[in-house]
Amino acid sequence: xxxxxxxxxxxxxxxxxxxxxxxxxxxxxxxxxxxxxxxxxxxxxxxxxxxxxxxxxxxxxxxxxxxxxxxxxxxxxxxxxxxxxxxxxxxxxxxxxxxxxxxxxxxxxxxxxxxxxxxxxxxxxxxxxxxxxxxxxxxxxxxxxxxxxxxxxxxxxxxxxxxxxxxxxxxxxxxxxxxxxxxxxxxxxxxxxxxxxxxxxxxxxxxxxxxxxxxxxxxxxxxxxxxxxxxxxxxxxxxxxxxxxxxxxxxxxxxxxxxxxxxxxxxxxxxxxxxxxxxxxxxxxxxxxxxxxxxxxxxxxxxxxxxxxxxxxxxxxxxxxxxxxxxxxxxxxxxxxxxxxxxxxxxxxxxxxxxxxxxxxxxxxxxxxxxxxxxxxxxxxxxxxxxxxxxxxxxxxxxxxxxxxxxxxxxxxxxxxxxxxxxxxxxxxxxxxxxxxxxxxxxxxxxxxxxxxxxxxxxxxxxxxxxxxxxxxxxxxxxxxxxxxxxxxxxxxxxxxxxxxxxxxxxxxxxxxxxxxxxxxxxxxxxxxxxxxxxxxxxxxxxxxxxxxxxxxxxxxxxxxxxxxxxxxxxxxxxxxxxxxxxxxxxxxxxxxxxxxxxxxxxxxxxxxxxxxxxxxxxxxxxxxxxxxxxxxxxxxxxxxx
Numbered sequence: 001x002x003x004x005x006x007x008x009x010x011x012x013x014x015x016x017x018x019x020x021x022x023x024x025x026x027x028x029x030x031x032x033x034x035x036x037x038x039x040x041x042x043x044x045x046x047x048x049x050x051x052x053x054x055x056x057x058x059x060x061x062x063x064x065x066x067x068x069x070x071x072x073x074x075x076x077x078x079x080x081x082x083x084x085x086x087x088x089x090x091x092x093x094x095x096x097x098x099x100x101x102x103x104x105x106x107x108x109x110x111x112x113x114x115x116x117x118x119x120x121x122x123x124x125x126x127x128x129x130x131x132x133x134x135x136x137x138x139x140x141x142x143x144x145x146x147x148x149x150x151x152x153x154x155x156x157x158x159x160x161x162x163x164x165x166x167x168x169x170x171x172x173x174x175x176x177x178x179x180x181x182x183x184x185x186x187x188x189x190x191x192x193x194x195x196x197x198x199x200x201x202x203x204x205x206x207x208x209x210x211x212x213x214x215x216x217x218x219x220x221x222x223x224x225x226x227x228x229x230x231x232x233x234x235x236x237x238x239x240x241x242x243x244x245x246x247x248x249x250x251x252x253x254x255x256x257x258x259x260x261x262x263x264x265x266x267x268x269x270x271x272x273x274x275x276x277x278x279x280x281x282x283x284x285x286x287x288x289x290x291x292x293x294x295x296x297x298x299x300x301x302x303x304x305x306x307x308x309x310x311x312x313x314x315x316x317x318x319x320x321x322x323x324x325x326x327x328x329x330x331x332x333x334x335x336x337x338x339x340x341x342x343x344x345x346x347x348x349x350x351x352x353x354x355x356x357x358x359x360x361x362x363x364x365x366x367x368x369x370x371x372x373x374x375x376x377x378x379x380x381x382x383x384x385x386x387x388x389x390x391x392x393x394x395x396x397x398x399x400x401x402x403x404x405x406x407x408x409x410x411x412x413x414x415x416x417x418x419x420x421x422x423x424x425x426x427x428x429x430x431x432x433x434x435x436x437x438x439x440x441x442x443x444x445x446x447x448x449x450x451x452x453x454x455x456x457x458x459x460x461x462x463x464x465x466x467x468x469x470x471x472x473x474x475x476x477x478x479x480x481x482x483x484x485x486x487x488x489x490x491x492x493x494x495x496x497x498x499x500x501x502x503x504x505x506x507x508x509x510x511x512x513x514x515x516x517x518x519x520x521x522x523x524x525x526x527x528x529x530x531x532x533x534x535x536x537x538x539x540x541x542x543x544x545x546x547x548x549x550x551x552x553x554x555x556x557x558x559x560x561x562x563x564x565x566x567x568x569x570x571x572x573x574x575x576x577x578x579x580x581x582x583x584x585x586x587x588x589x590x591x592x593x594x595x596x597x598x599x600x601x602x603x604x605x606x607x608x609x610x611x612x613x614x615x616x617x618x619x620x621x622x623x624x625x626x627x628x629x630x631x632x633x634x635x636x637x638x639x640x641x642x
Contacts, residue, residue, distance in 0.1 A: 036288075523547070
């Protein structure tokens with residue numbers, strides 16, 4: 001057996017052009033790009049997440065926006081004569097004499113470990129702690145109770161007196177109670193004392209992971225963004241954590257990941273393995289900010305509060321882009337959190353990439369926000385021949401295809417839903433507490449960071465060469481250069497499979513064109529983003545729909561450029577059932593009408609787009625798209641068997 005394992009299929013880079021791009025531009029490997037990972041949190045000790053390709057710290061900050069790691073440390077304590085503090089657990093905490101605290105005031109609190117630990121870790125620890133601390137003693141007690149009962153039965157009198165019956169019942173009850181105690185066993189987990197103090201320069205904190213007050217054996221931490229230090233709860237737990245201090249020492253935030261998902265996502269986007277580059281993520285030179293939105297207390301569920309705080313954290317830490325591999329099914333396409341997500345792209349220039357959802361293959365299964373917000377690049381999940389061989393051990397390679405579970409468009413308001421697609425599976429690092437180095441995961445949760453890392457390569461090159469870009473121009477470049485995959489429709493793959501090298505060339509060829517950066521918002525019939533007709537009353541007659549096109553110029557263009565800006569557009573479509581104007585002049589807001597005539601169409605799904613091209617530079621591809629979808633139902637009759 002001399003076959004070489006197809007390692008390139010473990011974290012796919014070929015089909016998106018990432019390998020070609022890095023071969024041509026090795027220094028544009030994500031350097032200078034900061035990616036916010038909005039997820040379950042990232043493990044700083046996981047393989048591949050220590051340094052970038054140029055030696056910088058891989059993760060620059062850890063932030064918990066869920067509040068699951070918050071500790072109330074508003075209680076003030078002072079040292080006694082022996083240099084000890086009385087912790088809130090009742091333990092005496094010995095403070096090392098070299099810890100400087102000019103104020104003499106120590107903020108103390110306590111935290112239940114199981115409020116911090118991921119579900120999988122809690123399950124493992126509960127089993128291990130029961131086996132170690134409970135089962136031996138319980139087994140001895142059961143054995144003794146069984147022996148006592150058997151001994152009594154050997155001498156059981158033929159005729160039981162009242163006292164004899166009580167004695168027998170006592171022995172039998174002991175076994176019953178011991179059995180119920182074992183069945184109802186519940187482990188509350190460890191409880192840690194927490195101490196916060198200011199050394200005159202910065203806030204410091206320590207978690208008493210010794211659980212006996214031996215603070216000298218514990219790791220003294222300050223904010224990770226300043227020190228780069230983290231600690232672990234112990235060799236059994238292997239759960240790494242960092243800290244932040246808020247409210248003048250009255251709140252300690254213990255930042256630990258709530259699941260393996262976020263670490264896996266981070267490694268796909270930007271993992272770096274200096275000793276084995278074949279394992280690298282897409283953008284090994286990029287740096288990361290871990291923004292935890294998955295609440296440890298809610299089995300990694302996100303909340304509106306955690307998402308709102310996460311958006312603020314992405315702005316505060318000056319992320320260039322964020323990846324959100326989270327989402328839900330949704331009937332409503334607007335709301336406060338979604339408005340914030342739109343705001344960071346339009347007002348702060350942060351490119352937002354998100355998973356489209358895993359509820360396919362039915363139509364209109366895209367999730368929120370990845371498939372429902374025009375400000376976000378929603379990514380579907382493709383499986384490639386190399387992935388089939390290396391990740392799934394198929395006996396034969398098949399052509400590339402979309403995963404069946406990858407969500408499909410259109411959205412309920414007519415938008416296409418899936419913007420682009422990328423490989424939706426990878427073998428990548430997971431947190432140390434899993435006691436594994438890497439695992440295979442698949443989902444649009446994996447395709448999103450693959451695309452995010454790919455876009456980070458593009459941004460890295462643009463930054464290195466001083467080329468202006470914004471979220472609108474990023475979207476336009478990746479959509480207009482994405483490649484078709486045979487047999488896949490627009491609802492499935494979006495505009496196509498991401499092509500990193502071609503998108504970068506698109507930027508270099510059109511860098512001087514202001515229309516490259518123009519954000520063009522499409523509104524249909526005042527509230528929708530496309531036309532989606534599927535009810536009988538909508539399809540029995542022709543209908544006319546009003547399209548409003550509004551141009552929004554980004555802040556990267558100066559005022560003189562904005563004054564000179566104007567668009568002369570050619571409008572095109574392919575279908576005979578759709579009629580639209582041929583020309584459009586747009587210098588701000590402009591309306592036009594389209595006519596849809598579904599009469600005579602065969603049952604099934606019919607799709608077309610009105611594409612708006614710059615009349616003076618049609619090679620740039622469409623500057624905007626108006627999607628139209630008609631779902632013609634089957635007629636029920638005896639002839640067709642319905």
